[in-house]
Amino acid sequence: MTKKQKKMLIRIVVSAVLMIVLGLLPIEGWLRFFLYLIPYLIIGYDILIKAGKGILRRQIFDENFLMALATIGAMIIGIVDSGDYVEAIAVMLFYQIGELFQSYAVGKSRKNISELMDIRPDYANIEKDGTLLQVDPDEVEVETVIIVQPGEKIPIDGIVLEGRSSLNTSALTGESLPRDVKENDEVISGCINMTGVLKIRTTKEFGESTASKILDLVENASSRKSRSEAFISRFAKIYTPAVCACALALAVFPPLVNLLLSNPAGWSIWIYRALTFLVASCPCALVISVPLSFFAGIGGASKEGVLVKGSNYLEALSQTRYVVFDKTGTLTQGVFEVSAIHHNELPEDKLLEYAAHAESASSHPIAQSLQRAYGKELDRSRVSDVQEISGNGVIAKVDGRIVAAGNGKLMKRLGVVYSDCHKVGTVIHIAIDNEYAGHIVISDMLKPTSAKAMAELKKSGIQKTVMLTGDAKAVAEQVADSLGIDTVCSELLPGDKVAKVEELLEAKPVKAKLAFVGDGINDAPVLSRADIGIAMGAMGSDAAIEAADIVLMDDDPMKISKAIKISRKCLGIVHQNIVFAIAVKVLSLILVAFGLANMWIAIFADVGVMILAVLNAIRALFVKKL
Amino acid sequence: MKKTYKIEVDCANCANKMEDAAKKTAGVQNATVNFMTQKMIVEFEEGADVDSVMKAVLKNCKKVEDDCEIYL
Numbered sequence: 001m002t003k004k005q006k007k008m009l010i011r012i013v014v015s016a017v018l019m020i021v022l023g024l025l026p027i028e029g030w031l032r033f034f035l036y037l038i039p040y041l042i043i044g045y046d047i048l049i050k051a052g053k054g055i056l057r058r059q060i061f062d063e064n065f066l067m068a069l070a071t072i073g074a075m076i077i078g079i080v081d082s083g084d085y086v087e088a089i090a091v092m093l094f095y096q097i098g099e100l101f102q103s104y105a106v107g108k109s110r111k112n113i114s115e116l117m118d119i120r121p122d123y124a125n126i127e128k129d130g131t132l133l134q135v136d137p138d139e140v141e142v143e144t145v146i147i148v149q150p151g152e153k154i155p156i157d158g159i160v161l162e163g164r165s166s167l168n169t170s171a172l173t174g175e176s177l178p179r180d181v182k183e184n185d186e187v188i189s190g191c192i193n194m195t196g197v198l199k200i201r202t203t204k205e206f207g208e209s210t211a212s213k214i215l216d217l218v219e220n221a222s223s224r225k226s227r228s229e230a231f232i233s234r235f236a237k238i239y240t241p242a243v244c245a246c247a248l249a250l251a252v253f254p255p256l257v258n259l260l261l262s263n264p265a266g267w268s269i270w271i272y273r274a275l276t277f278l279v280a281s282c283p284c285a286l287v288i289s290v291p292l293s294f295f296a297g298i299g300g301a302s303k304e305g306v307l308v309k310g311s312n313y314l315e316a317l318s319q320t321r322y323v324v325f326d327k328t329g330t331l332t333q334g335v336f337e338v339s340a341i342h343h344n345e346l347p348e349d350k351l352l353e354y355a356a357h358a359e360s361a362s363s364h365p366i367a368q369s370l371q372r373a374y375g376k377e378l379d380r381s382r383v384s385d386v387q388e389i390s391g392n393g394v395i396a397k398v399d400g401r402i403v404a405a406g407n408g409k410l411m412k413r414l415g416v417v418y419s420d421c422h423k424v425g426t427v428i429h430i431a432i433d434n435e436y437a438g439h440i441v442i443s444d445m446l447k448p449t450s451a452k453a454m455a456e457l458k459k460s461g462i463q464k465t466v467m468l469t470g471d472a473k474a475v476a477e478q479v480a481d482s483l484g485i486d487t488v489c490s491e492l493l494p495g496d497k498v499a500k501v502e503e504l505l506e507a508k509p510v511k512a513k514l515a516f517v518g519d520g521i522n523d524a525p526v527l528s529r530a531d532i533g534i535a536m537g538a539m540g541s542d543a544a545i546e547a548a549d550i551v552l553m554d555d556d557p558m559k560i561s562k563a564i565k566i567s568r569k570c571l572g573i574v575h576q577n578i579v580f581a582i583a584v585k586v587l588s589l590i591l592v593a594f595g596l597a598n599m600w601i602a603i604f605a606d607v608g609v610m611i612l613a614v615l616n617a618i619r620a621l622f623v624k625k626l
Numbered sequence: 627m628k629k630t631y632k633i634e635v636d637c638a639n640c641a642n643k644m645e646d647a648a649k650k651t652a653g654v655q656n657a658t659v660n661f662m663t664q665k666m667i668v669e670f671e672e673g674a675d676v677d678s679v680m681k682a683v684l685k686n687c688k689k690v691e692d693d694c695e696i697y698l
Binding site for chain 2: 053223
């Protein structure tokens with residue numbers, strides 16, 4: 001509790017005790033009024049002052065004004081009519097308890113959510129004359145060597161100079177498996193070093209490091225307001241004057257009608273009802289719960305490695321019906337791997353061994369993937385007379401045998417009869433001593449979770465999935481088929497992707513939103529053109545963080561459906577709160593207008609709705625099991 | 627130009643009022659109040675004097691909500 005809150009608690013306790021004690025004393029007349037005035041002023045003086053100031057500044061329609069008007073009215077009715085002053089004090093008391101609870105609950109949840117996002121490093125260790133010195137990470141320059149001990153957060157992005165360790169990246173990615181790092185690996189700030197001491201050469205300033213960027217992004221996210229929030233602001237603006245007008249009508253018209261019908265006017269009854277009406281009308285629950293829900297939703301998402309840049313994007317994401325994917329790096333790993341070996345007489349591994357050795361002099365990605373698939377150290381001394389034929393392949397002597405590895409053209413050139421492959425990808429034919437030995441197929445591997453991610457998206461109500469790629473038609477269609485993607489557009493130039501997305505945007509209904517998912521490397525224009533741009537694999541990639549509206553920290557496509565589920569849950573809570581708060585408000589206003597509820601019930605309804613709405617909003621934080 | 631200020635305000639509705647007041651101040655192009663993080667982000671018009679504009683913003687905010695603070 002803050003100082004302010006403690007002071008308020010004391011005021012509440014003191015005036016409540018005084019009120020109860022006075023209730024036991026048999027005092028009548030003006031003395032009774034003055035005695036009751038003491039607890040009233042203790043609990044309500046600040047509201048009276050604020051209301052007074054508001055009137056001076058012609059800002060009359062606020063809750064202070066409502067509370068002051070209602071309770072002063074109740075006191076006056078007490079003087080002229082019933083001698084009951086408890087009501088005014090109790091109303092003020094409940095109102096203050098509600099306010100106190102609100103500020104406490106909001107402060108508490110604000111702190112909880114901020115703690116979730118606690119990746120801010122407090123210090124960096126620098127070695128100086130053999131001792132470790134803790135310094136402010138802001139003061140560490142680029143190319144400084146810092147030391148991170150087990151249990152500490154990596155403060156600044158950099159490259160490991162010395163040491164091996166496992167890093168806990170869960171605060172950044174939501175991924176609980178630790179990541180192993182060794183010398184020359186890049187590490188990013190915000191990860192927790194778990195096992196060994198790391199010596200790191202920094203490559204960025206603190207302000208430019210991943211942790212700082214993410215914090216900045218998430219903290220400013222709730223400043224981009226959603227349409228729901230704008231609706232609430234507009235609603236509150238017309239609501240208060242409207243309620244005041246209704247209250248005035250309630251106070252004046254029924255008595256006048258009574259007078260006209262020559263019945264007793266019943267002024268005090270109707271004025272009391274009007275005042276109760278005012279008390280019941282406070283729009284707090286609504287105004288507080290909506291931004292709190294979004295704040296909690298964004299906080300929960302960031303815990304799962306999904307960074308949302310604004311409440312408006314979370315809202316748009318929940319309405320997504322079309323998801324457009326980039327292929328390479330998004331659905332596939334973007335790394336070429338040997339996917340099949342079709343051999344003739346030589347055993348499979350022998351074929352691979354020859355191919356890898358023949359290509360050992362080349363730095364082409366295909367050569368590298370062959371070497372990776374071979375897996376053992378290459379013995380260059382076995383290779384001689386390497387002859388590279390550009391656009392065709394390689395001919396080299398391996399263990400004294402002439403090995404030719406390349407495409408169909410090379411085989412034709414050598415006069416070797418080869419068989420085509422039914423598999424999609426880049427095919428490397430191999431001939432040994434001018435005899436066909438088989439072929440190896442190299443293709444971009446799908447991410448292991450891509451197919452499951454597509455199924456999940458369909459399950460969560462996505463109407464259409466589209467894949468855009470610059471790749472060849474056959475490859476694109478094979479990928480789309482195996483993943484269950486609805487539409488494929490292949491052989492696109494980067495500019496065509498924007499045009500395709502614009503076409504899709506034109507064709508869809510306005511309410512259904514279109515999300516584009518890319519790896520953020522060369523699709524920034526598409527990311528910004530789509531309703532929602534989602535960049536994945538953003539660990540350490542500034543470009544992606546800049547261009548996208550939603551950033552997935554790791555490159556798991558499952559996170560897309562997760563993000564959509566989080567947004568749906570959050571928006572569901574927002575709508576529940578709006579409907580619930582307005583419904584209870586309207587109901588209690590009607591009850592009050594017909595004299596079925598007194599001021600106590602009115603204030604209870606108000607505080608109760610607010611507490612429930614705040615608790616409901618906090619639910620948006622729990623998204624782990626979605 | 628955009629600047630962020632730390633603020634102190636107790637209720638969400640008051641934060642909305644502050645935002646309105648700040649938006650209407652001369653020299654301010656746009657303003658957002660973030661009740662959750664207790665921050666005000668002010669976008670100034672070109673050539674506006676930040677210090678004097680912010681004093682006016684504070685004054686206008688105090689007008690609509692007495693119990694608020696902007697840490698300039």
